[in-house]
Amino acid sequence: MSFVQAVILSGRGVELVPLALDHEAGLRAAAADGELWTLRVTSVPEPEQTTSYIEDALQARDAGHRFAFAVRDAASGTVLGSSSYHDILPAVKRVEIGYTWYAARCQRTHVNTSCKLLMLTHAFETLGCNVVGWRTDNFNFASQRAIERLGAKKDGVIRGHALRRDGTIRDTVMYSLRAGEWPEVKAQLLYLLDKPRAPKA
Secondary structure: OOOOOOOOEEEOOEEEEEOOHHHHHHHHHHHHOOOHHHOOOOOOOOHHHHHHHHHHHHHHHHHOOEEEEEEEEOOOOOEEEEEEEEEEEHHHOEEEEEEEEEOHHHOOOOHHHHHHHHHHHHHHHHOOOOEEEEEEEOOOHHHHHHHHHOOOEEEEEEEEEEEOOOOOEEEEEEEEEEHHHHHHHHHHHHHHHHOOOOOOO
């Protein structure tokens, strides 16, 4: 039995559903909002690569090391982006959260915080994880700030770790959150979601 089972996570206006080929058109439209595939530090698929992006994610799910979700608006069902558990290590009860991206209109809104609250709650409180990790490009400063806002701790930098889409070699910044730190982080995420937000410019 796979460590991460098929599940729908929902709350605060968003839902994460297991990624499927049926989401191809929605993912393509979400990526087009901001032409996100042009960013060299992200894994967003180019329009013509959306189907293979999903197929790769499904193969990784079958292999047991990645479980990808489509992120949808709960009211309309519109696909907003995607996020995944990956580098799943059942023996030590560790997962990482990544392959995360959202349509430009969703950035700097409640969407990412809501999704991370859902995924972290499931990881720690249902899967019983000891650690949840993140990794990001050393030049993806927005991602680093977002991970740090969640309360994750910076573990270090792996130099010369992976290829970017443009063929350059990136350093990877690693973060983690331990189970003992989760209650305080959860309280902070709930506080951030419940406090009034300024309208997005």
